[in-house]
Amino acid sequence: MSDKGKRRTFFTVLAIFIGIASMLLLSSFSGGSNDDEKGKLRLEKVKAATSKNTKTCLVCHENSQPGIVESWRQSTHAEKGVGCFECHGANASDPDAFDHFGSSVSVIVSPKDCGKCHAKEAKEFLASYHAKAGEVLGSLDNYLGEVVEGISASVSGCQQCHGSKVEVNADKTFSAETWPNFGIGRINPDGTSGSCSACHSRHDFSLKQVRTPDTCGKCHVGPDHPQIEIYNESKHGIAFKTHQEEMNMDSEDWVVGEDYTAAPTCATCHMGATENQPSTHDVGTRLSWNIRAAISFKTKNSDEKRKEMKDVCLTCHKPNYINNFYKQYDSGIELYNEKFAKPAKEILNRLKKAGKIDPTPFNEKIEWTYFYLWHHEGRRARNGLAMLGPDYVQWHGFYEIAERFYLELISEAEELMPGVTKDILAKPEHKWLKSGMSKEEREKVIDYYSKRYGKGE
Ligand code: HEC
Ligand code: HEC
Numbered sequence: 442m443s444d445k446g447k448r449r450t451f452f453t454v455l456a457i458f459i460g461i462a463s464m465l466l467l468s469s470f471s472g473g474s475n476d477d478e479k480g481k482l483r484l485e486k487v488k489a490a491t492s493k494n495t496k497t498c499l500v501c502h503e504n505s506q507p508g509i510v511e512s513w514r515q516s517t518h519a520e521k522g523v524g525c526f527e528c529h530g531a532n533a534s535d536p537d538a539f540d541h542f543g544s545s546v547s548v549i550v551s552p553k554d555c556g557k558c559h560a561k562e563a564k565e566f567l568a569s570y571h572a573k574a575g576e577v578l579g580s581l582d583n584y585l586g587e588v589v590e591g592i593s594a595s596v597s598g599c600q601q602c603h604g605s606k607v608e609v610n611a612d613k614t615f616s617a618e619t620w621p622n623f624g625i626g627r628i629n630p631d632g633t634s635g636s637c638s639a640c641h642s643r644h645d646f647s648l649k650q651v652r653t654p655d656t657c658g659k660c661h662v663g664p665d666h667p668q669i670e671i672y673n674e675s676k677h678g679i680a681f682k683t684h685q686e687e688m689n690m691d692s693e694d695w696v697v698g699e700d701y702t703a704a705p706t707c708a709t710c711h712m713g714a715t716e717n718q719p720s721t722h723d724v725g726t727r728l729s730w731n732i733r734a735a736i737s738f739k740t741k742n743s744d745e746k747r748k749e750m751k752d753v754c755l756t757c758h759k760p761n762y763i764n765n766f767y768k769q770y771d772s773g774i775e776l777y778n779e780k781f782a783k784p785a786k787e788i789l790n791r792l793k794k795a796g797k798i799d800p801t802p803f804n805e806k807i808e809w810t811y812f813y814l815w816h817h818e819g820r821r822a823r824n825g826l827a828m829l830g831p832d833y834v835q836w837h838g839f840y841e842i843a844e845r846f847y848l849e850l851i852s853e854a855e856e857l858m859p860g861v862t863k864d865i866l867a868k869p870e871h872k873w874l875k876s877g878m879s880k881e882e883r884e885k886v887i888d889y890y891s892k893r894y895g896k897g898e
């Protein structure tokens with residue numbers, strides 16, 4: 442039989458298959474199951490909306506991946522006729538397209554693919570730092586992950602948050618070093634960056650799920666960026682846990698102040714709509730500082746961005762309260778920058794310039810000390826300031842910064858190059874280290890303890 446003939450026979454068989462499958466499906470709808478009327482009506486709607494192309498996919502995948510098909514059936518997509526083929530159908534010329542039982546299909550549904558129907562979301566997402574998160578190959582952290590630790594650590598660690606560069610094998614499968622991967626800045630075979638499924642659960646694409654803080658907490662977690670831990674310990678996180686059920690988490694529009702008022706989630710503050718501004722997929726549009734860099738700096742148009750964040754806060758708080766909050770925040774960031782981050786960086790620069798440390802990163806103790814200071818506790822303190830986590834500001838933050846700075850960085854630097862920190866330590870904010878407590882201050886402390894706990898401290 443010719444290839445063409447084979448294909449025709451295949452499609453005839455397929456058509457019969459589809460016929461039987463549809464009949465079975467229909468009979469299950471009318472078979473007096475326990476489904477309530479609403480559920481039945483919904484499934485009929487889904488069925489009526491499903492395209493011819495997608496019906497061919499269901500014939501096989503209904504049996505082989507019932508999990509995927511059922512999850513999709515629950516989705517708004519299914520109701521609106523957006524099925525397997527509408528998302529996975531690909532141009533035969535796409536680098537990752539493969540011939541799949543007569544259709545051209547790709548596994549990856551890139552921002553460009555979703556963007557055919559969701560242009561606004563895709564454009565905003567692609568303009569954000571999220572979409573650039575795969576471009577960290579030149580970073581110090583990447584040297585740490587790939588060289589100091591090892592490539593497998595990067596593949597299953599860094600890249601699962603940041604994104605891999607997905608490589609297509611000759612047979613159109615993906616390489617195991619780069620797939621599966623749902624990092625937020627994944628570099629896709631079609632040249633686009635990012636993965637919508639980093640946040641959106643497939644295949645139900647549930648709004649309720651994506652608005653939940655845990656969605657962000659897959660990545661915004663841990664010793665160097667503990668946003669989820671901070672949120673959970675904040676009054677906002679506590680209010681969310683208490684009132685989640687009252688927050689219309691699955692409503693179509695989700696405008697704070699209209700659809701819910703009980704608590705803000707990560708999505709509320711960084712993405713969500715208010716009565717005055719639409720929702721956005723660029724999570725950077727409301728940030729006035731960059732607080733992950735070694736030394737914090739103001740973002741471009743920071744006043745405008747701050748205004749947009751304040752607009753969110755003002756749905757639930759009064760202006761004075763929020764203005765003061767921002768004063769406290771700014772002042773904490775300045776403290777970190779001026780007292781610790783800038784001097785620490787200056788000390789490292791002096792040592793480098795004098796040839797006391799070589800240019801290779803992470804091969805000398807003091808480089809690890811400095812990395813901890815800004816990348817771990819330095820970020821923890823700053824994020825605690827931004828999002829109401831006092832324990833992260835203090836005990837996981839400034840306390841550890843101070844310890845690292847005074848007890849490790851300074852003494853390690855002095856060992857390498859005596860005198861290198863002298864002028865820095867002479868500044869008023871560090872003077873206490875050499876001059877110590879005055880007699881009066883010491884007496885005040887003794888007095889405090891004896892008043893509180895009685896004599897004997
Ligand atoms: C004749 C049965 C059949 C039909 C029709 C079919 N598939 Fe598949 N599909 C399979 C099987 C079997 C596999 C797993 C083996 C493979 O990768 O080829 C699979 C795998 C896949 C994969 C995953 C590939 C991977 O590497 O993870 C996707 C995505 C997919 N199918 C989508 C579709 C879409 C979309 C359609 C409809 C246009 C469709 N399939 C139609 C049987 C089918
Ligand atoms: C709204 C778009 C959309 C629809 C509709 C859709 N998918 Fe997917 N599918 C995705 C995305 C996104 C991924 C993850 C790949 C990625 O990150 O790009 C995926 C992954 C997959 C995978 C590979 C992952 C795995 O778990 O094995 C299979 C197989 C698959 N889809 C099958 C289907 C089938 C069958 C249907 C129809 C019932 C379907 N998809 C409908 C978007 C869609």
Ligand code: HEC
Pocket residue numbers: 516517518521523527528550551554555556557558559637638641646647648693
């Ligand atoms: C063929 C067009 C099409 C494609 C491709 C598509 N969608 Fe949709 N999507 C829709 C339609 C239609 C709706 C219904 C709401 C609307 O009309 O905007 C929708 C709704 C949604 C919703 C809201 C779900 C809800 O329950 O209200 C999300 C989230 C979503 N899409 C994400 C995605 C993502 C992510 C991708 C790519 C993986 C994608 N969509 C691909 C057409 C599409």
Ligand code: HEC
Pocket residue numbers: 570577580581582583584585586587595598599600601602603659660661662663665666732733734820
């Ligand atoms: C658990 C998820 C996760 C892992 C694992 C992870 N990162 Fe990150 N990374 C993030 C998040 C989230 C941020 C943003 C932090 C913030 O804004 O506070 C980030 C920030 C960064 C930045 C700063 C980017 C900028 O714009 O300043 C670099 C560089 C980086 N990571 C590289 C790496 C490397 C390399 C690895 C592996 C050694 C790694 N990360 C491991 C989630 C992760």
Ligand code: HEC
Pocket residue numbers: 552555556559562563564566567571625636637638639640641648651652694695708709712713714720722
């Ligand atoms: C950082 C996580 C994240 C990523 C990545 C993400 N989304 Fe979303 N998406 C959300 C959140 C959160 C909502 C709910 C926003 C709201 O209602 O306030 C949402 C809502 C949506 C909606 C419903 C309508 C709307 O705009 O509120 C669509 C459609 C959508 N996303 C498409 C996409 C597409 C397409 C991509 C990839 C280009 C994508 N999303 C990537 C978190 C994300």
Ligand code: HEC
Pocket residue numbers: 569570571573574575601602603623624625639640651656657658659660661707708711712724725726728731
């Ligand atoms: C799959 C991992 C992942 C998920 C999920 C994720 N993020 Fe991120 N996020 C990152 C990484 C990585 C960065 C740092 C990107 C860079 O600078 O290269 C980042 C950066 C950010 C930034 C700083 C942006 C800027 O312009 O400076 C904000 C704010 C943010 N994320 C909020 C969120 C919110 C809110 C959610 C949930 C709705 C979320 N993220 C979900 C990985 C993730």
Ligand code: HEC
Pocket residue numbers: 654657658661668669670672677705706707708709710711727728729730731732733734747750827828
């Ligand atoms: C009440 C509102 C609010 C909530 C809830 C919230 N944030 Fe934030 N977030 C802020 C503010 C305010 C800042 C600092 C903005 C500035 O610098 O102007 C910030 C800063 C950040 C940054 C720092 C970006 C950088 O410079 O590196 C990240 C990342 C982030 N938030 C992620 C999250 C995640 C993830 C969640 C949920 C676990 C969350 N946020 C919950 C308001 C919020």
Ligand code: HEC
Pocket residue numbers: 675676677680697698701702703704705709710750751753754755756757758763766829
């Ligand atoms: C959807 C409503 C809502 C939004 C939006 C909101 N908050 Fe709150 N906020 C609350 C609730 C509820 C509490 C807890 C009140 C309580 O438990 O007594 C709270 C408490 C606070 C507190 C007191 C913290 C404490 O430990 O008691 C501060 C400060 C605060 N919010 C600042 C902000 C800032 C800054 C923003 C914007 C970046 C913001 N809030 C956005 C609802 C909101």
